[in-house]
Amino acid sequence: MKTLKVLKTFRVAWLKMQINIIIFGQLCEILGENLVLNNIADTDSLTTVLNEKYPGLIDSKYLMAVNKKLVTQNTHFTNNATVALLPPFSGG
Amino acid sequence: MDEAISYERYQRQIILKDFGDAGQLKLLQAKVLVIGAGGLGCPALQYLAAAGVGLIGIVDDDLVSLSNLHRQILYSVKDIGSPKAERAADVLRQLNPEIKIIPYAKRLTTQNALSIMDAYDIIIDGTDNFSTRYMINDACVLLNKPLVYGAISQYEGQVSIFNFKKNETDKSVNYRDLFPNPPKENEVLNCAEAGVLGVLSGIIGTMQASETIKLVTGIGKPLVNRLLNYNALNNQLYELELSARQETLSLIPGNKYAFENMDYNWLCSPGENQFEIDSNFFDDLLITGNVDVIDVREPDETPAIKEFAYHQIPLTQLLKNVSMIKSATVVTICQSGNRSLRAAKQLTTIFGATKKVFSLSGGIIQWRQQHAKQLL
Numbered sequence: 441m442k443t444l445k446v447l448k449t450f451r452v453a454w455l456k457m458q459i460n461i462i463i464f465g466q467l468c469e470i471l472g473e474n475l476v477l478n479n480i481a482d483t484d485s486l487t488t489v490l491n492e493k494y495p496g497l498i499d500s501k502y503l504m505a506v507n508k509k510l511v512t513q514n515t516h517f518t519n520n521a522t523v524a525l526l527p528p529f530s531g532g
Numbered sequence: 533m534d535e536a537i538s539y540e541r542y543q544r545q546i547i548l549k550d551f552g553d554a555g556q557l558k559l560l561q562a563k564v565l566v567i568g569a570g571g572l573g574c575p576a577l578q579y580l581a582a583a584g585v586g587l588i589g590i591v592d593d594d595l596v597s598l599s600n601l602h603r604q605i606l607y608s609v610k611d612i613g614s615p616k617a618e619r620a621a622d623v624l625r626q627l628n629p630e631i632k633i634i635p636y637a638k639r640l641t642t643q644n645a646l647s648i649m650d651a652y653d654i655i656i657d658g659t660d661n662f663s664t665r666y667m668i669n670d671a672c673v674l675l676n677k678p679l680v681y682g683a684i685s686q687y688e689g690q691v692s693i694f695n696f697k698k699n700e701t702d703k704s705v706n707y708r709d710l711f712p713n714p715p716k717e718n719e720v721l722n723c724a725e726a727g728v729l730g731v732l733s734g735i736i737g738t739m740q741a742s743e744t745i746k747l748v749t750g751i752g753k754p755l756v757n758r759l760l761n762y763n764a765l766n767n768q769l770y771e772l773e774l775s776a777r778q779e780t781l782s783l784i785p786g787n788k789y790a791f792e793n794m795d796y797n798w799l800c801s802p803g804e805n806q807f808e809i810d811s812n813f814f815d816d817l818l819i820t821g822n823v824d825v826i827d828v829r830e831p832d833e834t835p836a837i838k839e840f841a842y843h844q845i846p847l848t849q850l851l852k853n854v855s856m857i858k859s860a861t862v863v864t865i866c867q868s869g870n871r872s873l874r875a876a877k878q879l880t881t882i883f884g885a886t887k888k889v890f891s892l893s894g895g896i897i898q899w900r901q902q903h904a905k906q907l908l
Contacts, residue, residue, distance in 0.1 A: 529683035532660040
């Protein structure tokens with residue numbers, strides 16, 4: 441019973457979970473504007489969702505940062521996390 | 533430090549809290565190498581020379597062209613066609629004759645990078661292409677030199693300091709921790725394709741100079757293991773904390789021999805861009821007069837060229853007649869730009885770094901069309 445309650449709370453929290461995506465450089469041409477997405481658990485799932493929605497991203501290079509920290513492996517989101525997608529620049 | 537002269541020159545920064553005589557002495561003893569004397573390099577060089585960095589090296593194999601002047605502020609119209617490294621050095625010597633400046637008017641390659649970079653304490657990356665950026669990053673890791681990185685695109689720029697440890701126990705981060713492998717062709721546009729706001733390169737290049745001065749003098753909090761992104765359109769700054777990736781070290785050549793044999797051009801497949809020039813650049817070169825133009829078509833091909841002086845050496849005869857080519861700058865031309873590209877590559881293998889060889893992209897046909905449009 442207690443487990444069920446914990447699970448239920450977790451589910452409610454998960455359903456409400458929102459992430460804010462901020463984009464830089466030429467990714468703006470693919471994604472348009474900064475986005476708010478719901479119910480995405482981690483950075484790997486986010487990549488999958490974005491690639492489906494914006495196929496132009498598949499061939500784009502960018503790094504991901506969650507709450508201003510570079511992501512180097514799959515990272516779980518907390519509610520209201522800010523995810524930055526930043527492409528490399530070559531110009532000088 | 534020559535107290536009598538230098539104190540007056542540097543007085544406004546010496547009186548700064550935390551800077552003082554000690555900070556100035558550190559700058560005068562510092563050796564900084566700026567790779568790329570373009571949009572980022574020019575402002576960085578100007579402030580570092582003014583601030584009194586004792587030894588400044590400048591690496592750039594490019595020549596000044598008119599389309600550079602909106603952001604490469606060390607040069608003026610009379611410099612068009614001149615080597616950037618040497619022109620920059622001349623301008624900086626007039627600004628501050630009390631420091632030493634060494635120009636390297638050559639392309640940084642895996643063969644010369646380690647020996648050039650090894651003589652300096654800090655490396656500044658102001659280059660405009662990924663293959664050189666990855667090469668510089670890897671060389672800095674191999675040589676254990678801090679790298680002050682800056683890059684721009686359109687209205688945005690990035691700045692960071694890689695490969696620097698405050699303490700032995702710290703973990704340093706390098707560019708491959710952000711982007712382990714270079715983008716493939718067409719994954720990212722360069723400045724020539726995407727455009728760049730001139731003043732943005734001034735802002736980012738100046739920030740690179742500022743970070744370098746902070747590293748040398750030990751003041752403030754330099755952007756070590758942090759990347760700053762600046763957007764000139766909305767003035768937004770975004771800063772992120774960097775961390776090392778496990779796989780990064782396996783991507784970097786482990787020793788001098790492996791580095792020298794690494795093919796960075798292939799990594800990024802820059803294509804033929806290092807040889808090809810457009811009609812505008814060609815016209816700039818013609819104005820300077822210090823250029824040998826070579827028509828590599830067969831003698832009976834039309835249209836014949838009347839508009840400018842040239843040598844006629846058909847591609848098939850080219851290697852037998854190289855002694856006819858005297859100028860340091862050479863442009864090969866043909867009908868559409870294919871044979872001239874082959875000619876430019878052949879001549880580069882013969883002349884190496886002693887001459888700069890270009891091929892007119894699109895050939896005489898496109899050049900004529902361009903001029904016909906301008907007359908309309």
